[in-house]
Amino acid sequence: MLRVLNDVNITLEERTFTCLVGPSGCGKSTLLRIIDGLMAPDTGEVRIGGEVVTSPSLDRGFVFQHFNLLPWRTVLGNIEFGLENLGVKKGERRPKATEILKLVDLEGFESYYPGQLSGGMQQRVGLARALAVDPSLLLMDEPFGSVDDQTRMLLQEELLNIWERDQKTVVFVTHDIEEALYLGDRVVVMRARPSKVSRVIEVPFGRPRVDEVRGSPELARLKQEIWDELKSGATVEG
């Protein structure tokens, strides 16, 4: 049996933005799936507000690295997917989905199919789909990992804008240290083999986050610190 995660013990404060950062293979995506209930841990448990997580719930929203939109549904149809499972009636679904659509800046693309959109736009739909069910916990699995640099920075800013308006509890998985520091209140640094939480860093930048944070010496210093932490446990693999 492959033990991916060992001795992971983290507590998330309500309405905080936590980033999980670590090399590939450290189990950060697995941990996210366990939090959601998509995967069951062999031992241990996840509790949310005292309740043990046993299966996925619409009280949690999930954003996937490769968007995972339903290709045969339009943008609006994709956003409505979770709402349908919640049993929201058609008459209420449309306005709700349209509202979220505006939030992620996709007005005018209601009836487009995912295949007609760029990666960045598809991920906005992915985010909108997760936000539409108004979850108390938003889980994001390297959501900006498969879009180009400029789009990623724009999406990061938009995510912060949305988050600062309606602070949900967010767990954001990334391998990009800078992204983790720019977005998060806390950065949980994970190491591989054995996979474990090696450090938790409280991010000192205030809210709302301003763009200047990206170029600040403080960010550079923290980035170096995390990199040193990761490097000490890193091996080069093919």
Add this chain to the structure above:
Amino acid sequence: MADTTHREGLATDAAGAPAVVDAAVADAPPSAASRPPPSRLKALLEKKWFLRLVVYGGILLVFQIIAMRQGPFFLPTIPDILAAIVELFAEGYITVMGPTLQQLVVGFFLAMAIAIPLGVLMGRYGFWEDVLAPWVNTIYVTSKESLLPILILIFGLGFGYRVMVVVLFAVFFPIINTAAGIRYVERELRETAEAFATPPWRMVTRVYLPAAAPFIVAGVRMGLAMAIKGMVIAEIWVYIGTGELLTAFTLSPRRLDLYYALATVIIVVAVTANALLKLAEQRLRPYSKLQRQEAV
């Protein structure tokens, strides 16, 4: 200073360039003359309607020539067949198609109602795959005609038998295709649907079926072709309905013109049914249009 030299260098280049172009132009006329001008035939061949005219027209022309050489005892001419189609209607022969079409429609829809759920079960659950696959695969590769006597023993020669033949012929392609389509639904889509707490029934109707739709549609279309095959064979086998007429026209009194006329009507029915199916797909699945565009 260096800047100026550089610019001068550029100027020389620029001045030199036209000379080269001139030389090419001077060379051009002979080669252009040796190349044939773009022909009108080539332009026409790129037109779809022209290609169809050539291919279908060619086939009809060859048919007509052979028919005229062989004489009406072996092959009726196209005007004879057209006249016979009129006769089919005028003499009331065509009414025999009524029950035949009825068994086609009932049999086809029954086959799909059996095939798609079975295919979903087989594609989704290993248990049902294990239980059903041996039966499906065995009958699928067997000559269905060889099983007709069993159907006659069970259902007699009435409507039930004729419908069951259509079902027997039509049911296998959509079962196998649906199962394959469901089996290959991407793991990412399944995980996504799970993450959004999709209940089991909606998982089938909102994720598996639409994801597998291109496979299912292909299976249904093959099923339709088989249903039409079954429709005719069921009747030829026991000498009733349209099948009886088809056979009778080739015996005495030998009326090949009527035979070809009836065969033409059956082809028209098949092509129309296929077109209706395509229309239904576009209605049910607006996304299919985009998929086709992307495939081209």
